[in-house]
Amino acid sequence: MPATSLAHALEGIRLHVVTGKGGVGKTTVAAALGLTLARGGGRVLLVEVEGRQGISQTFGVPPLGDTEVRLVQDSSGGELWGLSVDAKAALLEYLQSFYKLGRAGGALERMGVVDFATTIAPGVRDVLLTGKVFEAVGRTSGSRRGHGELVWDAVVLDAPPTGRVARFLAVNEQVADLAKVGPIHSQAQSITRMLRSSRSTVHLVTLLEEMPVQETTDAAAELSAAGFGVGTVVVNQVRTALVPDPVLARLGSDREALADTVRSDLATVGVRSGDRTVGGLLAETEAHAARLHLEDGLRDDIGALGRPTLDLPALAEGTEDGGVAMLADELAAQGVG
Secondary structure, three states: OOOOOHHHHHOOOOEEEEEEOOOOOHHHHHHHHHHHHHHOOOEEEEEEOOOOOHHHHHHOOOOOOOOOEEEEEOOOOOEEEEEEOOHHHHHHHHHHHHHOOOHHHHHHHHOOHHHHHHHOOOOHHHHHHHHHHHHHHHOEOOOOOOOOOEOOOEEEEEOOOHHHHHHHHHHHHHHHHHOOOHHHHHHHHHHHHHHHOOOEEEEEEEOOOHHHHHHHHHHHHHHHHOOOOEEEEEEEEEOOOOOOHHHHHHHHHOHHHHHHHHHHHHHHOOOOOOHHHHHHHHHHHHHHHHHHHHHHHHHHHHHOOOOOEEEEEOOOOOOOOOHHHHHHHHHHHOOOO
């Protein structure tokens, strides 16, 4: 597969969907991406749909609700806002928008109809969540949709994990097939067109570990087959090599001489240099070398996808005390924004 440049992968994108296997840091990456775009002077909305309050924890703010909250005001004039989409609130909003139910919507909630639709009925929850994202992407300052200027220059969606992201994005296509006419059909078709358009892309977050890379590869194939654009692969928590390449090379060809060097160096700094200590250090170095070799192979698997790759370092202190800002700096340095 021919490689795609980063500039081409990001050109014209208004909806950035960020996904990854659980535990790879997709929420952190989504936050860093949103901050990077805002630093470029844009007005950016960062959206979560899983109810985990990952955005509020990342930025150290109170739990988000169904109203946008400004997270960052950048010196460039850009702004980053946050939103946690709740399926129940989205359903009530939908019923009011299309059917003008007013207080009848509250009656449905008291009767348990809203809870049924959002927690039990298959797929309805995802329809509502994607519908809210669709509304944000197309929202304008005018009194009617499509009139006036766009409210958000970009929307970054912290999406469900790779294992179900394709189903999440494709749910409206199934709804359009079931509802052949009417507002539900039209809405579902519009959402599907937006998600499959050149304005939207899916970024895949992974670690240099076998399972995350395999899920990334599988998700890229599934998304492409379903007609969704794949943007970048973000390799998160990249660790710096601890041992210089010349030392690693000596492990296989000159191990005994390397042991003598280690023993001499330990003695120089006043550390006991017995066989057990030296042997343990060499064993740790061999394990590190094996890990680097595995990561090189995983890099090849990622490269085979033909998508631009972005690297984010492992942060010793986590995302607290400006960690997300550091990751945003890294993304900007690699050409994002």
